[in-house]
Amino acid sequence: xxxxxxxxxxxxxxxxxxxxxxxxxxxxxxxxxxxxxxxxxxxxxxxxxxxxxxxxxxxxxxxxxxxxxxxxxxxxxxxxxxxxxxxxxxxxxxxxxxxxxxxxxxxxxxxxxxxxxxxxxxxxxxxxxxxxxxxxxxxxxxxxxxxxxxxxxxxxxxxxxxxxxxxxxxxxxxxxxxxxxxxxxxxxxxxxxxxxxxxxxxxxxxxxxxxxxxxxxxxxxxxxxxxxxxxxxxxxxxxxxxxxxxxxxxxxxxxxxxxxxxxxxxxxxxxxxxxxxxxxxxxxxxxxxx
Numbered sequence: 001x002x003x004x005x006x007x008x009x010x011x012x013x014x015x016x017x018x019x020x021x022x023x024x025x026x027x028x029x030x031x032x033x034x035x036x037x038x039x040x041x042x043x044x045x046x047x048x049x050x051x052x053x054x055x056x057x058x059x060x061x062x063x064x065x066x067x068x069x070x071x072x073x074x075x076x077x078x079x080x081x082x083x084x085x086x087x088x089x090x091x092x093x094x095x096x097x098x099x100x101x102x103x104x105x106x107x108x109x110x111x112x113x114x115x116x117x118x119x120x121x122x123x124x125x126x127x128x129x130x131x132x133x134x135x136x137x138x139x140x141x142x143x144x145x146x147x148x149x150x151x152x153x154x155x156x157x158x159x160x161x162x163x164x165x166x167x168x169x170x171x172x173x174x175x176x177x178x179x180x181x182x183x184x185x186x187x188x189x190x191x192x193x194x195x196x197x198x199x200x201x202x203x204x205x206x207x208x209x210x211x212x213x214x215x216x217x218x219x220x221x222x223x224x225x226x227x228x229x230x231x232x233x234x235x236x237x238x239x240x241x242x243x244x245x246x247x248x249x250x251x252x253x254x255x256x257x258x259x260x261x262x263x264x265x266x267x268x269x270x271x272x273x274x275x276x277x278x279x280x281x282x283x284x285x286x287x288x289x290x
Contacts, residue, residue: 145266
């Protein structure tokens with residue numbers, strides 16, 4: 001029996017944000033202020049909470065965050081015009097449009113309208129393409145945060161069998177690419193996969209991003225596996241839990257992320273890292289023109 005090492009996202013996020021703060025200060029000394037525009041359309045409560053967290057994180061690392069709130073009835077044309085103006089604004093380094101958008105707005109169109117060099121979520125097909133080709137670009141926040149765990153805790157990915165459960169464009173697909181780029185052997189399971197447990201039981205590393213409370217128990221996990229839980233769910237008692245039954249799996253795993261306090265803080269820290277990365281790109285480009 002193992003007693004898992006906790007992959008502490010809160011502590012690691014603090015370390016990452018300290019790195020960001022140093023980089024922001026170094027750019028400011030050169031006369032470059034790092035700025036992030038956060039766009040929220042409508043009054044969706046969870047989105048408002050996420051946006052508030054992002055502004056708080058930005059303040060911590062001295063990134064100027066521009067808060068743009070639009071009414072629910074904002075038209076596609078109005079949002080398109082806003083994105084165009086932010087793309088053209090040389091002072092804005094990062095643009096984040098909080099998803100989901102109201103149903104009458106086209107999320108894919110908005111994602112593709114953002115300048116790839118300001119796309120701090122890394123959802124634009126250009127940035128996804130760089131990732132697929134294993135080239136340097138803006139990395140997607142949650143997958144990059146997960147990869148930082150492996151780096152920080154000396155978890156070697158080479159030749160390891162990693163099972164990713166979930167194939168979303170935000171987590172499942174990009175983390176699979178990142179793992180392949182790091183020489184892991186990757187299996188992606190999804191809603192049409194038959195007998196998912198047969199795959200998870202063989203995984204050296206299990207990454208779950210399906211959004212089902214306590215879906216995986218000890219019987220679904222290999223002895224000594226590294227377990228990364230991306231799920232954010234509420235159980236019957238209204239408590240925040242992941243996809244993994246933490247109490248059941250922790251004694252069997254070698255490493256495990258808690259929920260909350262695991263992947264979530266690292267996603268937000270990576271957003272700040274992406275924003276300062278974008279700021280450096282813009283500073284270099286502006287100086288190359290000068």
